[in-house]
Amino acid sequence: xxxxxxITGASRGIGFQTAITLCKKGHxxxxxxRSGQQLEELKExxxxxxxxxxxxxxxxxxxxxxxLTEFVTGRFGKLDGIINNxxxxxxxxxEEMTGDDFDKIxxxxxxxxxxxxRNLMQLMNRGSHIxxxxxxGGFQGSAKFPGLSLYSAAKGxxxxxxxxxxxxxxxxxxxxxxxxLGAVQTEMLAQAFPGYKAPLQPEEMAGFIADFVLSGHRFxxxxxxxxxxxxx
Numbered sequence: 137x138x139x140x141x142x143i144t145g146a147s148r149g150i151g152f153q154t155a156i157t158l159c160k161k162g163h164x165x166x167x168x169x170r171s172g173q174q175l176e177e178l179k180e181x182x183x184x185x186x187x188x189x190x191x192x193x194x195x196x197x198x199x200x201x202x203x204l205t206e207f208v209t210g211r212f213g214k215l216d217g218i219i220n221n222x223x224x225x226x227x228x229x230x231e232e233m234t235g236d237d238f239d240k241i242x243x244x245x246x247x248x249x250x251x252x253x254r255n256l257m258q259l260m261n262r263g264s265h266i267x268x269x270x271x272x273g274g275f276q277g278s279a280k281f282p283g284l285s286l287y288s289a290a291k292g293x294x295x296x297x298x299x300x301x302x303x304x305x306x307x308x309x310x311x312x313x314x315x316x317l318g319a320v321q322t323e324m325l326a327q328a329f330p331g332y333k334a335p336l337q338p339e340e341m342a343g344f345i346a347d348f349v350l351s352g353h354r355f356x357x358x359x360x361x362x363x364x365x366x367x368x
Contacts, residue, residue: 138162138163138164138187139163139164139216139217139350140163140164140166140212140213140214140215140216140217141158141163141164141165141166141215141216141217141218141219141349142165142166142168142208142215142217142218142219142252142256143155143158143165143166143167143168143218143219143221144168144169144196144218144219144220144221144222144248144252145168145169145221145222145223146165146167146168146169146175146178146189146191146221147167147169147170147171147174147175147178148169148174148322148323149320149322149323149324149338150221150269150317150320150322150338150341150342150345151167151169151219151221151222152174152178152338153338153339153341153342154219154221154342154345154346155167155178155182155189156178156181156182156339156342157339157342157343157345157346158346158349159182159187159188159189160182161346161350162187163187163350164187164189164190164212165187165189165190166189166190166191166192166207166208166211166212166215167189167190167191167192168191168192168193168194168196168204168222169191169193169194169222170193170194170195171193172191172193175191175192175193176191178191179191190211190212192204192207196222196244196248196251196252197243197244197247197248201251201255202255204255204256205255205256205259208256208259209259212259213259214259214260214261215256215259215260215261215264216260216261216263216264216265217264217265217266217267217349217350218252218253218256218260218264218265218266218267219267219269219345219349220248220249220252220253220266220267220268220269220294221269221345222244222245222248223244223245223269223271223324224240224241224244224245224287225241225284225287225324225327225328226240226241226286226287227283227284227287227327227328228283229282229283230282230283230285233285233286237286238286241286241287241290242286242290242293245287245290245291245293245294246290246293246294246297249268249294249297250297253266253301253305257305257308257310260308260310261309262308262309262310263309263353264309264310264311265310265311265312265313265349265350265352265353266298266301266305266310266311266312266313267313267314267315267345267348267349267352268294268297268298268301268312268313268314268315269294269314269315269317269345270291270292270294270295270298270314270315270316270317270360271287271288271291271316271317272316272317272318272362272364272368273287273288273291273368274288274289274290274291274292274293274294274295274316275291275292275295275316275360275362276292276295278316278362279368281328281329281368283328284328287328291316294314295314295316295360298312298313298314298358298360299314299358299359299360302357302358302359303358306357311353311356311357311358312357312358313348313352313353313356313357313358313359313360313361314359314360314361315345315348315361315363316360316361316362316363316364317341317363317364318336318362318363318364318365318366318368319332319334319335319336319364319365319366319368320334320336320337320338320340320341321333321334321336321337321338322334322338325368328368329368332368334366335365335366336365341363344363
């Protein structure tokens with residue numbers, strides 16, 4: 137049975153590949169991103185698949201959530217899953233970080249999850265699953281790296297927010313988990329660790345995330361799961 141899955145940050149990297157993977161599996165995808173051009177490229181990649189994703193150009197920080205809710209209602213009616221994948225990384229020594237850097241990092245990585253969930257939770261079916269994409273940098277006790285202090289702190293906040301959301305949304309039949317991803321060969325990884333070659337490609341991690349949003353909530357709720365084979 138086809139599921140209706142919304143993905144943020146779907147214009148590149150893991151979000152882009154996860155949208156493709158879910159379409160290949162025959163599911164209905166709503167892909168959100170700020171870049172209309174990259175969303176069109178996503179649709180082109182799916183022309184020969186079972187489904188072509190619906191796309192919506194949307195800024196998760198400044199966008200009109202009433203319009204997003206109307207779009208989701210009109211296209212899908214209800215959702216079975218949300219993958220909060222959008223993220224922002226600023227690689228800068230702590231002493232050079234500014235208050236503006238702090239606000240941007242936490243708005244994109246943390247507040248957007250609150251905003252997406254708070255506005256769309258009434259459209260989610262019982263038995264649906266929210267997957268918040270965190271990072272090993274935000275996993276307690278993991279190795280930390282210079283220049284990534286605020287990014288790691290924000291991803292740590294995502295982990296705790298996910299635990300709390302699972303409790304808050306349990307009565308509505310909505311499960312919430314966080315995946316703390318390790319190194320995947322994306323543009324963001326190259327920004328964080330220039331020259332480093334990750335052991336996994338985006339399409340490989342996308343396969344795991346796609347399967348997890350569809351069935352992971354049968355086994356987990358309110359959990360922060362490390363998904364890493366390397367350090368970083």
